[in-house]
Amino acid sequence: AQTVTQSQPEMSVQEAETVTLSCTYDTSENNYYLFWYKQPPSRQMILVIRQEAYKQQNATENRFSVNFQKAAKSFSLKISDSQLGDTAMYFCAFMKYEGDDKIIFGKGTRLHILP
Amino acid sequence: GAVVSQHPSWVICKSGTSVKIECRSLDFQATTMFWYRQFPKQSLMLMATSNEGSKATYEQGVEKDKFLINHASLTLSTLTVTSAHPEDSSFYICSARETGAWETQYFGPGTRLLVL
Numbered sequence A: 001a002q003t004v005t006q007s008q009p010e011m012s013v014q015e016a017e018t019v020t021l022s023c024t025y026d027t028s029e030n031n032y033y034l035f036w037y038k039q040p041p042s043r044q045m046i047l048v049i050r051q052e053a054y055k056q057q058n059a060t061e062n063r064f065s066v067n068f069q070k071a072a073k074s075f076s077l078k079i080s081d082s083q084l085g086d087t088a089m090y091f092c093a094f095m096k097y098e099g100d101d102k103i104i105f106g107k108g109t110r111l112h113i114l115p
Numbered sequence B: 001g002a003v004v005s006q007h008p009s010w011v012i013c014k015s016g017t018s019v020k021i022e023c024r025s026l027d028f029q030a031t032t033m034f035w036y037r038q039f040p041k042q043s044l045m046l047m048a049t050s051n052e053g054s055k056a057t058y059e060q061g062v063e064k065d066k067f068l069i070n071h072a073s074l075t076l077s078t079l080t081v082t083s084a085h086p087e088d089s090s091f092y093i094c095s096a097r098e099t100g101a102w103e104t105q106y107f108g109p110g111t112r113l114l115v116l
Helices: none
Strands: A004-005 A010-014 A019-021 A024-026 A031-038 A046-052 A064-069 A074-079 A088-096 A103-105 A109-115 B005-008 B010-013 B019-025 B031-039 B044-051 B067-073 B078-080 B092-099 B105-107 B109-116
Touching: A004 A088, A004 A103, A010 A019, A010 A064, A010 B044, A019 B010, A024 A074, A024 B078, A031 A074, A046 A064, A103 B067, B005 B067, B010 B019, B019 B031, B019 B092, B019 B109, B031 B078, B044 B067, B078 B092
Parallel strands: A010 A109, B010 B109
Antiparallel strands: A004 A024, A019 A074, A031 A046, A031 A088, A064 A074, A088 A103, A088 A109, B005 B019, B019 B078, B031 B044, B031 B092, B067 B078, B092 B105, B092 B109
């Protein structure tokens, strides 16, 4: 069975700083997807970034980038130039590379951006 | 982008009554929808996978007779909490997977249920 572990329950950083959220996972699959989702106080789940395991290049989306280390089964999220609107719960998630499979979420990291 | 709606956004009901929550994909067809439950300050817990035109697949520990799921069309799935009790109070979230684009799920805004 797949598992996703987020070891940082809560983090705080000053606005404009860079912050890295950690995530490790366990799987015997070779092909899969990894995701970072953001859940702000509104509780709407928002996809931040997605990484296909077969791609060596790390995914980036504007201020958000990942450090994907497949051998180490590590998938960290870096937020550059953090903004107050980045305050949210962040979930790391895993999905097998099959059409009907489900997303497995980590327990989340609550991120506070301080003014 | 793809939009998923949920109705109602919040509901308060008396213990013993049934509550129906709707999940709609507004601008795409969704063969598969998922229902999650989220307790305060916790992660999303998958309750069941709903496939259009077939029976839902429930996760271990989820009572299928209590949480009835119907996915009668490619744009609508419903979750009915039968004979609700206070312990069923929670935040329920659905997500929809676009037909033919299975790698992305779009999430609804959630429904807050309070059972008195």
